[in-house]
Amino acid sequence: MGTQQPPPSDYNGDNMNNNNTLDEKSAKQKAIDAWLPINSSRSRKWWFSAFHNVTAMVGAGVLSLPYALSELGWGPGVFILVFSWIITLYTLWQMVEMHEMVPGKRFDRYHELGQYAFGEKLGLYIVVPQQLIVEVSLCIVYMVTGGQSLKKFHDTVCSSCKSIKLTYFIMIFASVEFVLSHLPNFDSISGVSLAAAVMSISYSTIAWSASLAKGVQEDVQYGYKATTTPGTVFGFLSGLGDVAFAYSGHNVVLEIQATIQSTPERPSKGPMWKGVVVAYIIIALCYFPVALIGYWMFGNSVKDNILISLEKPAWLIAMANMFVVVHVIGSYQARIEQLFFLLILLLLLVLDWIPD
Incomplete structure (x- = not known):
C-alpha cells in the first residue's frame, strides 16, 4: 500500500500558490534592486577595480606598520607582513570567483552570498551583524583619524595659533562626509575613490x-x-x-566587482582580478617600504604613527597629513555606502514596501 497523492486539482493549486509566492518575492527583490542600484550601469573597466581596491585596502594603518614591526621583531614581523599580503590576496581571489559562481546570478553584496551559503534567514543573521560591526567601527576610526590629521596639519602650519580641540576637527571632517554621503551609490564615488587612492600612494611615499x-x-x-614576558x-x-587592520579591505570587494561589465563570453572576474593584481602590487609598494624602512631607521623608538617620528621638514609632514585626510574621506565613503544600503534595505523589509 502506497501513500496517496493529493487530488490533481489540489496539487496543481499548491504548485501555483508556491510559484506565485516565489514570483512575488522575486519581483519585490528586483524592484528593490532597481530602486537601490549598487552602480549606475555596470560598465566599469579593470582600472576602476584597481583604484577602488587601493582605496579600500591602503589606509592610515600603513603609517603604524613600523610600530607593528617594533612589537613583532624583524623575523616574525617581516614574515607576518608578507604572509598577510599573500593570504589576503588569495582570499580576495576567492571572493572574485564567487561573485558569479551561479550562472545568471551576481552576488553584489555580502549578505546575498551569505544567504546563498547558509539560507535566506540564517545568512542574514550571520553576515549582517558582523558587517555592521566592521563598517561602523571603521567609519569611527576614519572619523577620528581624519580629525587627528586635520589637527596635526593645523598645528604644523600654524604652531603659534591658539590650540583647537580635536573634537572640532572631527566635526569639520564629519561635515565633509555629510555632504559626500548624498552621492547616490557606490559607482558615483569613483572620483572620490580615485583621489583617495592617489593620496594613499603619496603619503606612503612621503x-x-x-x-x-x-x-x-x-x-x-x-x-x-x-621588559616583561606578559x-x-x-x-x-x-x-x-x-x-590585520592594515589589510582590512575585503568588505567592499563584491560591491567593486558589481560595477564591472560582465557577459557570458567575458565574465567580470577577468577584469576584476586584473585590477586586484595591480592594486596588490601598489599595496606592496606602499606597505613594505614604509614598514621596513621606518623600523630600520627608528628601531623600537618609532611612534605609532611614522609621521610623528619624522617631525621635520614641517611643510612635508603637513602635506602628508592633508593627504591622509583626503584618503580617509574616500575610504569612509566606500564603507558608509554599504551601511546606508543595509539600513534602507532593513526599512524596506520592515515596512514591507515595494518601490514604484
Whole structure:
C-alpha cells in the first residue's frame, strides 16, 4: 500500500500558490534592486577595480606598520607582513570567483552570498551583524583619524595659533562626509575613490622616503621594548592587530566587482582580478617600504604613527597629513555606502514596501 497523492486539482493549486509566492518575492527583490542600484550601469573597466581596491585596502594603518614591526621583531614581523599580503590576496581571489559562481546570478553584496551559503534567514543573521560591526567601527576610526590629521596639519602650519580641540576637527571632517554621503551609490564615488587612492600612494611615499632621508638614528635598538614576558606577549598581539587592520579591505570587494561589465563570453572576474593584481602590487609598494624602512631607521623608538617620528621638514609632514585626510574621506565613503544600503534595505523589509 502506497501513500496517496493529493487530488490533481489540489496539487496543481499548491504548485501555483508556491510559484506565485516565489514570483512575488522575486519581483519585490528586483524592484528593490532597481530602486537601490549598487552602480549606475555596470560598465566599469579593470582600472576602476584597481583604484577602488587601493582605496579600500591602503589606509592610515600603513603609517603604524613600523610600530607593528617594533612589537613583532624583524623575523616574525617581516614574515607576518608578507604572509598577510599573500593570504589576503588569495582570499580576495576567492571572493572574485564567487561573485558569479551561479550562472545568471551576481552576488553584489555580502549578505546575498551569505544567504546563498547558509539560507535566506540564517545568512542574514550571520553576515549582517558582523558587517555592521566592521563598517561602523571603521567609519569611527576614519572619523577620528581624519580629525587627528586635520589637527596635526593645523598645528604644523600654524604652531603659534591658539590650540583647537580635536573634537572640532572631527566635526569639520564629519561635515565633509555629510555632504559626500548624498552621492547616490557606490559607482558615483569613483572620483572620490580615485583621489583617495592617489593620496594613499603619496603619503606612503612621503613616509618611507623622508625616513630614508633622515637616516638611521643614533643608538637605534631593534629588540622588544617590553621588559616583561606578559608585556612582550601583549605587544606581539597588538602588532598582529596593527597588521590585520592594515589589510582590512575585503568588505567592499563584491560591491567593486558589481560595477564591472560582465557577459557570458567575458565574465567580470577577468577584469576584476586584473585590477586586484595591480592594486596588490601598489599595496606592496606602499606597505613594505614604509614598514621596513621606518623600523630600520627608528628601531623600537618609532611612534605609532611614522609621521610623528619624522617631525621635520614641517611643510612635508603637513602635506602628508592633508593627504591622509583626503584618503580617509574616500575610504569612509566606500564603507558608509554599504551601511546606508543595509539600513534602507532593513526599512524596506520592515515596512514591507515595494518601490514604484
